[in-house]
Amino acid sequence: MISISISNDDTVDLFVSVTDENTSPPNTLPTFRVNVGQSSSIQVQENGDGKYLIDTIATDANDSSRTKTVSGQSGSSGDPVSLDVF
Numbered sequence: 001m002i003s004i005s006i007s008n009d010d011t012v013d014l015f016v017s018v019t020d021e022n023t024s025p026p027n028t029l030p031t032f033r034v035n036v037g038q039s040s041s042i043q044v045q046e047n048g049d050g051k052y053l054i055d056t057i058a059t060d061a062n063d064s065s066r067t068k069t070v071s072g073q074s075g076s077s078g079d080p081v082s083l084d085v086f
Contacts, residue, residue, distance in 0.1 A: 002046045002077035006056075007039040010084035013061035020044045021053040021072075033061060039080070050076050058083040 008014050013035045020027045022045040034040050044052045053074050060066035068085045075081070 001043045002050065002052060003041050003043055004052055004054075004075070004077065005039045005041050005080045006034055007080050007082045008034040008036055008084075009082045010058070010060075010086065011036060012063075012066075012085070014083060014085065015059045015061055016040075016083060017057040017059075018042060018044070019055040021055060022047045026055075034083070046077070052076070052079075054081070056081065056083060058085050060085050 006016055013033060015031050016034055017031045018029045032040060044054060046052060051074055055071045057069045066085045073081055
């Protein structure tokens with residue numbers, strides 16, 4: 001397992017859903033809130049080369065119709081994952 005940081009780069013608080021694609025079957029973590037300008041650290045499975053592979057869904061905490069999905073995000077331990085619903 002490796003630790004990655006999920007950052008909220010939007011102007012609103014976000015509810016975030018993360019699916020770890022390096023597990024079989026893919027594991028969806030419980031949805032969590034990340035406030036404006038804040039970040040949250042999560043643990044995900046690495047692929048043997050120290051890389052994570054995740055899909056994210058960011059939803060405006062005040063307007064659930066504003067959602068952004070990003071698939072296939074990859075990086076190394078400690079790399080920030082920046083989310084928004086722009």
